[in-house]
Amino acid sequence: MQHKYLSLLVSTMIVGALTACGGGGSALDSLAMNKVALINSGPLQGSAEAGVMSFKGIPYAAPPVGALRWRPPQEPAAWTGVRAAGSYGHDCMQKPYKGDAAPSPVGTEPSEDCLVLNVWRPDEVTPKKLPVMVWIYGGGFVNGSSAAPVYDGSKFAKQGVVLVSFNYRLGRFGFFGHPALTKENPAGQLGNYAFMDQIAALRWVQRNIEAFGGDANNVTIFGESAGGWSVNTLMTSPLAKGLFHKAIAESGGGRNGIVPGRRLSETGPNGLPSAEQVGVTFASSLGVTGEDASALAALRALPADKIVGSLNLLNVFDPTFASAMIDGQIVVDEPGNIFRSGQANKVPYMVGATNMDLGFSSAKTMDEAYAPFGPANRQAAEAAFNPLGTSTVSEVVARIASDMMMVEPARFVSQTLSAQGVPVYEYRFSYVAAAARSQFNGAMHASELPFVFDTLNARYGASVTPQDAQTAKLANDYWVSFAKTGNPNGIGRPEWQAYDTKSDTLLEFSPDGAEKTRSVPDAWKARLDLIQKLY
Structure with a gap:
């Protein structure tokens, strides 16, 4: 209940400050209608429409830019004052594909600064904590957006659910291996940055969802296509254990082959190049050679559009794109093997x-x-x-x-x-x-x-x-x-x-x-x- 009391306290303090300063009635009305939610990073002001409150573009991790490119997601910066949360953030960096089943709306241009999420909840807040659903979009791990109109969470909220959607890194920003990265952080999480983002979003839910009336002990993950594959990855990942309590995989496979034996550092079955080998080939195509810190600095200095190149759903099998891989920490084996072994998260x-x-x-x-x-x-x-x-x-x-x-x-x-x-x-x-x-x-x-x-x-x-x-x-x-x-x-x-x-x-x-x-x-x-x- 701590978040609810803090949210009320913050609202009261802001109302008092606005009143003392002669603040307009509309601002007071907004706060009085409980449009402010207090999360770990600071207070948020959402918007209400047709019985649903929505909060959009909320940072759940620091922008993965510059030195944070190809690093695990870091904590977002806190803010002072009430942050407006009425608009979607940027889509993650990608080459948009017109044939996408859930195209992004105008105004969410791709950017590396994209690790944001959105929350919908009923406008009426009750003492009872509400079940939470967390949506993971598809798009072949190269396209996708939580801002797609088809993914609007209003109908779920009207049925008494807190719906969360989020962006995760795509393409070579989301899946990339290189010997220089391994040398930089040999014991750390490497390669599957998209899955790291997904886990970070679920951890954010555990820390913050009570501020929106949600129950952190009743979380359902669901996703379609690459999002369904992600659900099965999270079902079989030891690092996701305890972060969700039910799962829905729509067109997400489930056997071996979704992660087609690709290893981070070792050659896979049938001579499949490792993610590091794929990364070296890609780097060389852009004139970056070597496997030391200077090569990594050069890779991180590349313009984002050079990293994307022509990669999208039309050519998702580009040989310079590793996609998901067995990294040994998040993805420890192919999903089918883990399901059969009985070691998957049993939800x-x-x-x-x-x-x-x-x-x-x-x-x-x-x-x-x-x-x-x-x-x-x-x-x-x-x-x-x-x-x-x-x-x-x-x-x-x-x-x-x-x-x-x-x-x-x-x-x-x-x-x-x-x-x-x-x-x-x-x-x-x-x-x-x-x-x-x-x-x-x-x-x-x-x-x-x-x-x-x-x-x-x-x-x-x-x-x-x-x-x-x-x-x-x-x-x-x-x-x-x-x-x-x-x-x-x-x-x-x-x-x-x-x-x-x-x-x-x-x-x-x-x-x-x-x-x-x-x-x-x-x-x-x-x-x-x-x-x-x-x-």
Whole structure:
């Protein structure tokens, strides 16, 4: 309760000061409406709209610029007076991609000074602490923004949740190895600076969320794509233990391969270059050679846009970008290995994918598509992935690639954790917004986002139909209930059965909308069993 008393004290002191100085009524009204929250760094003034209080652009770490580039996040500087928190901060440094599923709004230009977060809570403060949800955006670890309108937390706040979103470093700012960095701090955390930021944001929540009415002992992390991969990384990281109490991974894989064996300093499986080797190659491409302190100083002096280069979602597999790696402290092994070992953080877990999710394949013929299954399973694969015999090569290739990358790994984690006694709820999102049906005959990667956040207007505007709205309300309700209790079920919603390996049941968000959404035995069992054999 300390934060609430301090917040009230600060508000009272400021009101007194404004009154003594002849302050305007609007400022007094603002404070009287409890728009000031006191956190460790100082008091914040948020804004109220339609029953929701929001606080935006809050520094949770010092700007990682200059000598702090490629260092673990440091504590933010404190401030005096009341800091305005009505606007988003900068996005983290990146090359924007117009095709991003959640594009950033105008006015959040990328910058290295980007380690900020945002909080939404109900306008009415009650003595009861509220559950907290912490959102981790996707974007292939090269794009992404907590300021995307689709990620607005208002609908969660209206349901009695404190919603937190934050930025984390991307691209070569977020994932970078170099021998000079290792020499500078041989025993420290290295390489996965993006994950360090995520952990720092969660620690900030533990220290400060009570100032917003949140319960630090009831925190749910959730994320999609790279954000879902991050959830699984945090689930399997010893340094994240105790920082959250429930987790939701949307299209985040879960098997080995999300961190594809990349090591910080050692060559990985099949000769995969270490992150340090990748970093040396990148440095050389910009004329920086050597592995000593002067080389590191030269790298830190490079303009930020030179570090970004052409890296974004269009070329995320750039050989001079290491992406996530096994660093030995935050990421100690591939997630699949840790899930299997029983050493993951055992918290209630929700997981799923869309029915036309993301996957990558170089196959160009049916023979190449089915080759991984071998001759013995060719006929079974044809029956599973092309049951009517009318699908094109590209359709079959997409199904296999999606199942391998997203769909089967979600089932794998469901099977693995549920067998260890962890409550698991699996879903498959198959609903397509009415405005997108002429373009897509299934739910594409990330298409569930405006339904989960119930922000359909931000994505589809006036094209939103009542059926769309009902499906969004249902999805948001499930996510909120899970955050509150660890169980997504509630009165008036179709029952979502906990995952059980024997029944292999998941909740399908039906193509026909909320009224047809049900828990059903997975119709893709034969497909996924074939994929499972490949692992």
